[in-house]
Structure formats: C-alpha cells, structure tokens
Amino acid sequence: MHEMGIVTHLAKTLDEMAPEQHITKYGSVTLQVGEVSGIITDLFVDCWNYFRDRHPLLKDCDLKLETLPAISYCGDCEKEYPTVKYGRECPYCHGGNTWLLTGNECIIKEVEAETDDENKNEEELVSVEKL
Numbered sequence: 001m002h003e004m005g006i007v008t009h010l011a012k013t014l015d016e017m018a019p020e021q022h023i024t025k026y027g028s029v030t031l032q033v034g035e036v037s038g039i040i041t042d043l044f045v046d047c048w049n050y051f052r053d054r055h056p057l058l059k060d061c062d063l064k065l066e067t068l069p070a071i072s073y074c075g076d077c078e079k080e081y082p083t084v085k086y087g088r089e090c091p092y093c094h095g096g097n098t099w100l101l102t103g104n105e106c107i108i109k110e111v112e113a114e115t116d117d118e119n120k121n122e123e124e125l126v127s128v129e130k131l
C-alpha cells in the first residue's frame, strides 16, 4: 500500500530527527500532499493512527494535511497551467509537450515538537523534505 510506505518513512524520519534536535515529544506534523500524488487521505490517516500508537514520540502528534496544487508546464508555449483541470494537453496551444512541475510529491512542511532544552520548551522546526 502506497500510503503505508509513506507513513513508514515519515515515522522513521521523525524518529531519526528526535535525537539530533533533542526532541522529547512531537506536537504536530504538517504534510503537503500533491494533488496528483495518488495518496488517499483517509487511508493515510488510518496508517498514521496505526503508527502513532506504536511510537512513544508520536503518541500526541497531530497529523495535518495540506493539498499542494498540481501545476504542469508546456514546453511549446512555455506556459504553466493547472494539471487537474487540463490534464496532459496544454490549454493555450493544445500541444502535448507538457510535464508535471509540481503536484506528485509529499513534503514535510512543518513540525512542532517539545525539546529537553530548558530554555526552549516548545520549538517550531521547519523542515522541507521530500518523502
């Protein structure tokens, strides 16, 4: 299952990041999910809940999902257009020489976590990583 693989990778990434950043507990993680990534959000949340119960660091971690719009680029007329609406055919010149610029990725946009650093109880980490 596609979703399970991504969640596995996400949980692993967060686990690995914890000792580096002195994280004791995760509060939330925000993921940007590409419009044409093929990820089914409901399944994704199910997988997340499964993992959350098994990772002490993620026990109270909320998963926030944001949609990243899909954009295609036309190599003939050099214009960009929304992929979901027009598909592979460019709406300007009706050519087929097009490719996806963005929209099939899954990115960690933001992580909120508590650290064991006494001066900073809550730290907001911004990390952008392709999963």
Ligand SMILES: [Zn+2]
Residues within 6 Å of the ligand: 074, 075, 076, 077, 078, 079, 090, 091, 092, 093, 094, 095
């Ligand atoms: Zn075009």
